[in-house]
């Protein structure tokens with residue numbers, strides 16, 4: 001059975017359909033990329049999948065998350081799924097972190113709630129969670145989010161998302177807000193953790209190079225609809241749709257530009 005099965009998902013505001021009739025599925029342990037330009041509906045799709053759409057927007061169609069219907073469900077019924085089943089890492093880590101709570105306590109919270117850890121076992125699990133995201137300095141646990149760098153904050157956000165051991169990690173442009181050099185470290189970390197834990201990954205980005213490194217299959221969105229879907233190799237080597245071809249061409253042009261710059265030509 002699929003871990004995530006999206007079928008005919010549509011998201012509407014009062015005036016427009018923002019996501020239109022999209023379908024895709026994800027098996028346990030599978031890695032899927034959602035790619036498309038700004039405004040194509042990537043974030044709304046990830047919010048609809050976890051039942052986190054803002055009140056002004058309405059979803060229709062079907063989203064089965066581990067067999068549970070998300071569309072039309074009450075928030076209270078979805079809460080138990082967020083954590084052990086699916087978790088999102090957002091683009092801007094500060095939105096996911098509580099500015100007034102020390103980092104260690106924020107990581108402890110899901111460990112206590114979902115895994116029932118207490119006392120010394122909880123402290124040791126917090127230290128392990130930080131160690132896993134390469135933040136081994138014990139001072140980090142006592143720091144407040146504003147005392148950390150952008151890359152450190154995103155590592156903390158990843159540690160929080162992974163604390164309840166989700167089967168599916170949804171990463172919505174997790175490195176776009178970061179410096180290029182820091183980006184690479186965070187992507188490598190995500191790649192390693194997903195592989196080690198055999199998690200499924202829904203990886204969202206407008207950057208084709210980043211997506212193709214992280215996933216096996218790609219769904220291309222444009223104006224809220226799916227224009228193309230296939231394996232990374234299929235889509236990159238033989239893009240069927242003009243829009244995808246344009247994305248591939250512009251990624252190649254950028255690569256060529258950067259290569260030329262590096263060699264000083």
Ligand SMILES: Nc1ncnc2c1ncn2[C@@H]1O[C@H](COP(=O)(O)OP(=O)(O)OP(=O)(O)O)[C@@H](O)[C@H]1O
Pocket residue numbers: 013018036037038039040041042043044045054056057206
């Ligand atoms: N709360 C909202 N109310 C009305 N329209 C919205 C709302 N949130 C998003 N939209 C619109 O829905 C469309 C899709 O937005 P979405 O955030 O999913 O884009 P995206 O693909 O994630 O873009 P980006 O790459 O810039 O993050 C956009 O046209 C956006 O303006």
Ligand SMILES: [Mg+2]
Pocket residue numbers: 042043044172173
């Ligand atoms: Mg977005």
